[in-house]
Amino acid sequence: DGGITQSPKYLFRKEGQNVTLSCEQNLNHDAMYWYRQDPGQGLRLIYYSQIVNDFQKGDIAEGYSVSREKKESFPLTVTSAQKNPTAFYLCASSIDLARSTEAFFGQGTRLTVV
Amino acid sequence: KQEVTQIPAALSVPEGENLVLNCSFTDSAIYNLQWFRQDPGKGLTSLLLIQSSQREQTSGRLNASLDKSSGRSTLYIAASQPGDSATYLCAVRRGGFQKLVFGTGTRLLVSP
Numbered sequence: 001d002g003g004i005t006q007s008p009k010y011l012f013r014k015e016g017q018n019v020t021l022s023c024e025q026n027l028n029h030d031a032m033y034w035y036r037q038d039p040g041q042g043l044r045l046i047y048y049s050q051i052v053n054d055f056q057k058g059d060i061a062e063g064y065s066v067s068r069e070k071k072e073s074f075p076l077t078v079t080s081a082q083k084n085p086t087a088f089y090l091c092a093s094s095i096d097l098a099r100s101t102e103a104f105f106g107q108g109t110r111l112t113v114v
Numbered sequence: 115k116q117e118v119t120q121i122p123a124a125l126s127v128p129e130g131e132n133l134v135l136n137c138s139f140t141d142s143a144i145y146n147l148q149w150f151r152q153d154p155g156k157g158l159t160s161l162l163l164i165q166s167s168q169r170e171q172t173s174g175r176l177n178a179s180l181d182k183s184s185g186r187s188t189l190y191i192a193a194s195q196p197g198d199s200a201t202y203l204c205a206v207r208r209g210g211f212q213k214l215v216f217g218t219g220t221r222l223l224v225s226p
Contacts (some may be wrong), residue, residue: 006157042118042203042216058213090157103148103205103214105158 003027004106006091011111013078013085021076021109023091030096032074033103036060037088046089049074050096078111086113116141118206120217127194128225135189135220137204142182144206148214149178149189152201161202162189194224 004025013019025032031050035043045058049068063082068074074093078085091106117140127133137147146165150158162171162178164187170179177190191198201221205214 004157040218042218043205043214044216045213048213092158102160102163104160105150107157108155110155 004091004093004104006089006106006109008109009107011109012114013111014114016080018077018079019111021078021089021091021111023074023076023106024072025074025091025093025106026072027093027104028071029093029104030071031094031101032068033092033094034058034064034066034074034076035090035092037090037108043090046076085111087111116144116206116208116215118204118215118217120202120204120220122220123218124221124223126223126225129194129196131194131224132190132192133194133222135191135202135222137187137189137217139185139187139206139215141208142185144182144208147178147180147187147204147206149176149187150203150205152203152219154201158203191222194222196224196226198222199224 007022033048034046037043044060046064047058047066049055052071055066055068065077089109092103094101094103119138121136148163149161152158164171164180175192180187201219203219205216
């Protein structure tokens, strides 16, 4: 089954902790993305990567970090510098960054600060 | 700055009705527009992708249209079913890379 797998589904973080959200895809896509979703707001882009070992900041990158060591994997770390991390996080991928291609999404990780 | 608006924010209809969801965007210089479905607590499922050169796309009971010049897209759902209940999101793609700008969605409830 081809697709995007995000884990865990639910994650709880204490104040001051860093946590890492996993995103794996077996679609052989070059481009991967992380979005954040908050109630009443549209999805907002955190980071994106068009190829292994390359990634770029999106609109709300502060307090987040990513890596892209493998084509299949694009983990997101929510650092203690992120002031309001409670949100629903969605990972996506597409064949490449070309304008015409379709984006596919994972099932999301809900992060809660306790 | 591209802004995407979806109206209405919520819609409740009885089963069997045909319905239209609206999406408008402020900058007509888009490459394509994608409609998604999101069930509560779940990720996004792609429904339809319309390229900027296309006027409409169809998949089963769904039909999406695009009018770039007026900055509008509609998603038409025929013969609605309770299983269609979900939030529907539209997103436009523009810029030097494949950045999606999302609307805030229309929450649809179809009652049996």
